[in-house]
Amino acid sequence: MISIGHYLFLSVAMVLIGVVGIVTRRNVIIILMSVELILNAVNINLVAFSRLVGSVEGQVFAIFIITDAAAEAAVGLGIIIAFFRNRETVLADEMDILKW
Amino acid sequence: MPSEYFLAHIWLIPLFPLLGAALMLLIGRRLPNSGVNVICVGSVFLAMIYAFGAVIQLIMRPVAQRVAEVVLFDWVPAGAMHTTAGHLANFNAQWGMLLDPLSAVMLCVVTGVGFLIHVYSTGYMGHEGGYYRFFGYLNLFMFSMLTLVLGNNLLLLFVGWEGVGLCSYLLIGFYFLRKSASDAGKKAFIVNRIGDAGFILGLFLLVGTLGTLRFTEIGPAIEAGGFAVGSGLMTAIAFLLFVGATGKSAQIPLYVWLPDAMEGPTPVSALIHAATMVTAGVYMVTRMNAVFQLAPLAMAVMATIGAVTAIFAGSMALVQNDIKRVLAYSTVSQLGYMFLALGVGAFTAGIFHLMTHAFFKALLFLGSGSVIHAMSGEQDMRKMGALWSKIPVTARTFLVATIAISGIPPLAGFVSKDAILGAAFNARPLLWVVGFITAGMTAFYMFRLVNMTFFGESRVPHDVEHHIHESPASMTVPLMILALLSIVGGWIGWPESLGGSDHFARFLDPVIAKHAEVVAAVPEKGGFGADYALMTASVLVALFGIWLARRLYLQHPDVPERIAERWSGVYRLLYNKYYVDQIYDAMFVNRTKDLATALGAFDRGVINGLGVDGVGWLTRTVSQVSMVWDSWIVDGLVNLAARIAWILSIPVRMLQTGRVGSYALFIVLGVMVGLAYYLRVSGITLHSILP
Numbered sequence: 001m002i003s004i005g006h007y008l009f010l011s012v013a014m015v016l017i018g019v020v021g022i023v024t025r026r027n028v029i030i031i032l033m034s035v036e037l038i039l040n041a042v043n044i045n046l047v048a049f050s051r052l053v054g055s056v057e058g059q060v061f062a063i064f065i066i067t068d069a070a071a072e073a074a075v076g077l078g079i080i081i082a083f084f085r086n087r088e089t090v091l092a093d094e095m096d097i098l099k100w
Numbered sequence: 101m102p103s104e105y106f107l108a109h110i111w112l113i114p115l116f117p118l119l120g121a122a123l124m125l126l127i128g129r130r131l132p133n134s135g136v137n138v139i140c141v142g143s144v145f146l147a148m149i150y151a152f153g154a155v156i157q158l159i160m161r162p163v164a165q166r167v168a169e170v171v172l173f174d175w176v177p178a179g180a181m182h183t184t185a186g187h188l189a190n191f192n193a194q195w196g197m198l199l200d201p202l203s204a205v206m207l208c209v210v211t212g213v214g215f216l217i218h219v220y221s222t223g224y225m226g227h228e229g230g231y232y233r234f235f236g237y238l239n240l241f242m243f244s245m246l247t248l249v250l251g252n253n254l255l256l257l258f259v260g261w262e263g264v265g266l267c268s269y270l271l272i273g274f275y276f277l278r279k280s281a282s283d284a285g286k287k288a289f290i291v292n293r294i295g296d297a298g299f300i301l302g303l304f305l306l307v308g309t310l311g312t313l314r315f316t317e318i319g320p321a322i323e324a325g326g327f328a329v330g331s332g333l334m335t336a337i338a339f340l341l342f343v344g345a346t347g348k349s350a351q352i353p354l355y356v357w358l359p360d361a362m363e364g365p366t367p368v369s370a371l372i373h374a375a376t377m378v379t380a381g382v383y384m385v386t387r388m389n390a391v392f393q394l395a396p397l398a399m400a401v402m403a404t405i406g407a408v409t410a411i412f413a414g415s416m417a418l419v420q421n422d423i424k425r426v427l428a429y430s431t432v433s434q435l436g437y438m439f440l441a442l443g444v445g446a447f448t449a450g451i452f453h454l455m456t457h458a459f460f461k462a463l464l465f466l467g468s469g470s471v472i473h474a475m476s477g478e479q480d481m482r483k484m485g486a487l488w489s490k491i492p493v494t495a496r497t498f499l500v501a502t503i504a505i506s507g508i509p510p511l512a513g514f515v516s517k518d519a520i521l522g523a524a525f526n527a528r529p530l531l532w533v534v535g536f537i538t539a540g541m542t543a544f545y546m547f548r549l550v551n552m553t554f555f556g557e558s559r560v561p562h563d564v565e566h567h568i569h570e571s572p573a574s575m576t577v578p579l580m581i582l583a584l585l586s587i588v589g590g591w592i593g594w595p596e597s598l599g600g601s602d603h604f605a606r607f608l609d610p611v612i613a614k615h616a617e618v619v620a621a622v623p624e625k626g627g628f629g630a631d632y633a634l635m636t637a638s639v640l641v642a643l644f645g646i647w648l649a650r651r652l653y654l655q656h657p658d659v660p661e662r663i664a665e666r667w668s669g670v671y672r673l674l675y676n677k678y679y680v681d682q683i684y685d686a687m688f689v690n691r692t693k694d695l696a697t698a699l700g701a702f703d704r705g706v707i708n709g710l711g712v713d714g715v716g717w718l719t720r721t722v723s724q725v726s727m728v729w730d731s732w733i734v735d736g737l738v739n740l741a742a743r744i745a746w747i748l749s750i751p752v753r754m755l756q757t758g759r760v761g762s763y764a765l766f767i768v769l770g771v772m773v774g775l776a777y778y779l780r781v782s783g784i785t786l787h788s789i790l791p
Contacts, residue, residue, distance in 0.1 A: 022764045031764070092761040099758030 007048030014041035026091045032076050039069040103160075106153035107168040110197045110250060113150050113207070116143040117242035124236025133222075133231050140235035141218045144242055148211040155204045166610065169252055169316065171196035176255065181311055184333075187325070189311020198252035198315055202611040205451060206249040206383055209458045213375045214242055216578035220466050221367040223574030224473060234274060234365070241267035245376050249383065254303060254313040257384065261299070261348065264377045265292045271372060272364040284360035291357040295347015302340030306391075309333050319390050319613055327394050338391050338398035341384065349381030350432050351439060352409045356681055358432055362424040366469030369424060374431050374465050375458035382438045382454050386447045390613035393445070403443025403524070407534040410436030412678075414541040418548070419664075419674045422479050423468045426549050430505070431461060433538060437520050440531060446523035447612050448605040452593050453520055456512035459589050460504040463582035467498035470571045470579065471553060476564050481549065486558035490568045493576045495554045497583040502550050504586040506543035506642045509635075515590030518635055522595075525634055532634075539638050543645030551653035597628040597635075 014037055021034030043062040050058025084090055087097075120143035128136060158166050176193040183189050199207070218238065225234055244267055248260025266289070273285025307313060310321040327334050345351070350358040361373050372378070385392060385402070392399055410433045417429035434457050441450035472479055474491050488495045504511040507518070517539065525532040558565070570576065594600025652660050664671040673679070755766075779785075 019768050023761065023768055026761075028760070031760075092759060095760050096758030099756055 004048055004052050007044060011041045011045040011048070014038070014044065026093055028080055028090050028092055028095070029077075031092065032073065032080070035076075036069060036073060039065055039072075104157055104168075106150055107157045107199065108170060109150060110154050110168065110199050111170050111172055113147045113154070113197075113211070114243045114246035114250060116147040116150075117239040117246070119143060120239035121236050121243060124232050124239065128232030128236055131232055133226065136232045136235050137222050140239050141215075141222060143239060144211065144215045144218045147242065147246065148215045151207045151211040154199055155208055158199055158201075158204055163610065166201055167316065168199040169196060171252070181307075183311040183325075184308050187311065189321075191307065191311055191313075193253050193255040193313055195256060196252040197250040199250065200611060201608050202383070202386060202451065203249050205455060205608065206379075207246070209379075209455050210242070210245050210249055210376050213458050213462050213582075214245075214371060216581055217367050217371045217375075217462065217466065220370075220469075220575050220578045221365075223572045224367055224469055225365060226574075228365070230274070234271075237267055237270045237274070238367075238371070241271065241372060241377075245380070248380055252315055254306065254315075254388075257387075258299065258303065261344075261380060261384075262296070264372070264380060265289060265296070265348070268292070268361070268372050268377055271368040272361045274364055274368065278363070281363040284357070284363040287360050288357040291354050292347045295344045295354050298340045298342075298347070299344025302337050302344065305333065305337045305340060309337065315387060318388070322390050322394070322613075329394055330396055331394055334391055334394040335398050338388075338395035339401070341388060341391070342398060342402050345381030345385055345439075346405070347381075348384075349378050349435050349439070351381075351405050351436065352412065355409065355413065355432050356684060359425055359428045359677070362422070362428050366424070366465055366472065369428070370462045370465035370469070373428070374461035378431065378435055379438075379454045379458070382435070382442065382450055385439075385442050386451055386611070389442075389447050389611070392442070393613055399443045399445065400528075401443075403440050403528060403531055406436045406439030406441075406443055407524075407531040407538075408436070409433070410440065410538045411534050411541070412436075414538045414545070416674055416677050417545045418541065419671060421482050423471065423481050423484075423549060423553065424465070424479060426481075426545060427461070427464050427468060430464075430542065430546065433542065434461065434505075437517065437535065437538075440524055440535060441520040444523050444527035444531070446520060448593075448608045449516065449519035449523055451608060452590075452604050453516035456504070456516040456586070456589050459512060459582055459585040460501040463497060463501040463579060463586055464505070466575070466579055466582065467494050467501065470494040470575055471498075473571055473575070474568045475560070476567050478561075478564060481552040483559055483561060483564075484553045485556045485560065486554070487560075487568070488554040491570045493570055493579065497576075497579040498554070499550060500583040501586050502546045505546055506646065507539055507638055508642055509639065510587075510590070512586050512588070512590035514639070515593055515595065518638060519593065519595065521638055522631055522634055525630070536638065536641060540641040540645045543642040544649050547646045547649035548653050551649055556654050556657060595631070597631040 018034045018036075018038035018041060021037065022031050025031055025034065043065055046058040046062045046065070048058075050056060050062075080090060083095065087095070089095070117140075120140045123139050124136070131139075154168070158168060172195045174192060175195045176191075178191040178193075181189055181191050218235075221234070221238065225231055228234070241264060244260045244263025246260070248257050248264060251257040251260060269285045269289040272288050273282045275281045276285070303313065306318075310318060310325065312318060312321055322334075347354040358373055358378070362369055364372075392402075413429045413432035413436065417426050417433065420426045420429065434453070438450045438453050438457075441447070441453060470491065471484070471487065471494060474487070474494070475484065478484070500511070504513040507514045509515075521532060521535050521539070524535055560568070591600075593602055593604030596602055652663075676682075757763075
């Protein structure tokens, strides 16, 4: 059957993909999408353990995280738009004002 | 009044004139001349009365007890000390007065002649400015001289010694606004001081050798010390004391101040430079005769210097034209006679001549003062002449003194001078020859003076001639008294060879120490034959001098000038006093000034340059070094620290790429490192998680 291990494996895979996406991608919107991916991976992990343990706390926490992710996406998009208005770019490589 | 009243109160004698001097200092300025007279002349009068009273009471004592000592207080009680010979002595210099035959003679001379001169000065200085100052100084001098004469130890004598030197300076420079006068005062004091240096060294040696300076103790100390005749210590002491005497009593080589001292008022010349101060040296040597008798070498030197001084000064007196200068050189010459006497052991003869000389020399000076007074200040004899009838009392008393100094019997000068010449002939015939020649010279130049001044043709300028007048009684009476003393003063020591009993020598005899070896060495006296021959010879040479003076200055007055022209070299040498003053100037005075200049240059160059400026330079240089240290090293270290921080930061800076992507990478890497560490530490493995 499908055991807890399958769900964990999926969660880890999604986290890694998200991490790679953050580190590697040039477009900051893609980076934001990768951050969402990581958050959702965490959700899957929580729900899986909630089913395993039999309590409902994991699922409750997952709903918190969804809410939090939504807010965070709104704020992040707001920052990107503000930056785009100043520097006309959405590429991470070109956002180097804080360099030495 | 108890019979020893005056003897018990001899300490008052110096204090009377001291009080006079003090009063002059405090209130003299406001006093009229009569007030000054009462205080100052009165104080000396009182001193004289007490002095005569004390001497009379001393004589009334039996011979063996004629020593009266009154101690006022312990002045320098230095205490126990070791003499160089190893004895233990107790040094105590007191402020005490001693009256014995020797100081009695001196006391009578000082107070008697001093009083007469004070009276004379009331007339002579009556119209001068600074009247109270003159008498104040004169009284201060009397105090010092009396302390010198009455002191019971050498240290107190020395106090008086210095005091008379000071008063001499003050009085010589009385007319201090005249440069020649103030120069003469300085010269007197400085030359005196040179002698005093020797005196002080002698004092030190004496204290170290005997442990005492008290006159009553010196004799016994010498006997106890067992010093041989010719002992080196005694000779050294004698020499040093004699050096002091040469300064004070104007012997070669320290006589040069006395002729210049004539710048002072004439009464000063009479009192200080004839009768009293210059005789202090003679007194001191006689007082210390116990030491001198043990030093034949010193006595030989003393006699020789005395004789040479006598003839040397006499030669200079032959050609002087200032009446006081002649008398000044005459004084130096007569002092030479006194030292000749002391040097051949005739101490009583020396003191005798001191006394008679005081009489006639004071008379000569006061008489010359009277002449100068009559001549309205003129002192050059070439402008005098034929004054005999115009100032009779002065002229007659002056003549008496001149006869006395020439050594004509029976006046005072003959007796004392003959005593000296007799002793010299027995001891050192060569020195007798010197004294004999000098006696002739003395008679000559003194009668030259008399002839030029009182006799012959008048060379007085017309305007002065009108004012010639005899002096007032205050001046003529002392002259007459001194003339009387010049006549009879010698009779007290009338020699045995002429039928007298020489009371004077017998009176002074207890003061002369009788060292056994010295007494044994004196040859037995033969008959009086030699004495008569000597006396006749000296009277003849004196008469020759008088005859020659008469011939050259009365009968043929043009001759002296021709002689001077013919022997012009010798004449100039004598007239310029053998150029001794110039020699001393070149040898000593200018050398001292050069030393002062050199020291001044040293002070400015080295002390100021090195010391003061140098310290400033050093401070500035040190501050420069400090500045270099501060700006280079201290600042450098600070900058170095900053630079190190900068260098270390280069790699760290590279982390600030500004690129978000690299920041994200760093976050991930950090999480992975932390996770790995946590997993490793906590021991969780894959196997323990997975089922």
